[in-house]
Amino acid sequence: MIKLQVIGNLGKDCVTSNVNGRSVMNFNVAHTEKYKDAQGNQVDKTIWVECAYWSDRTAVAAYLKKGTQVYVEGTPEVRTYSKNDGSTGASLTLRVQSVQLLGQKAAGPGDYSSPAAGNTYGGNTGGGYSQPQSGPSVPSEPVDDLPF
Structure with a gap:
């Protein structure tokens, strides 16, 4: 079995549909890797993963x-298709087994809040989902031992 794990941001709202009596949620996730090339220039490489969550x-x-x-x-699938110019293209599709909400984009750019952060939907724990919890707990005392 091959397992693929992706952390990224949704590129569009989830679309729920019914196929042969089963519900499927389709969405795409963009993961961006940042690195420096041989000349020392900052390079951003974004990989889009199409996701299908049958639940x-x-x-x-x-x-x-x-x-x-x-x-x-989930488990990855590579799909090939013919482009308009006759060449062959490929796309990465993920058959989702579980999804965890890490944060939600807020009003400002780059500002994230997490009303349902840390909740896992799906997985191997009976196929259910947990209800969104209240926000993360805040320590009552200041933390003195920082790792840097």
Whole structure:
């Protein structure tokens, strides 16, 4: 078995549809790697992953909005297709087994809040999902031992 794990932001809102009596949620996730090339220039490489989440528990779809940061896990499929110019193209598709909401894009650029952060939907724990919890707990005392 091959497992693929992706952390990234949704490129568009989730679309829920019914195929042969089963519910499927389709969305795409963009993951950007940043590195320096041989000349020392900063390079951003973005990989788009098309995701198909086959589940009757579609409550998570309301949280899968454009810009939301997610962690998705599942089995990958590479699909090939013919382009208009006759050449062959390929796309990476992920058959999702679980999705975890990491954050939601807020009003400002680069500013994330996480109303449902840390909640996993799907997975091998009965196929259910957990209800969104309240925000992260805040320590009552200042933390003195910083790692740097």
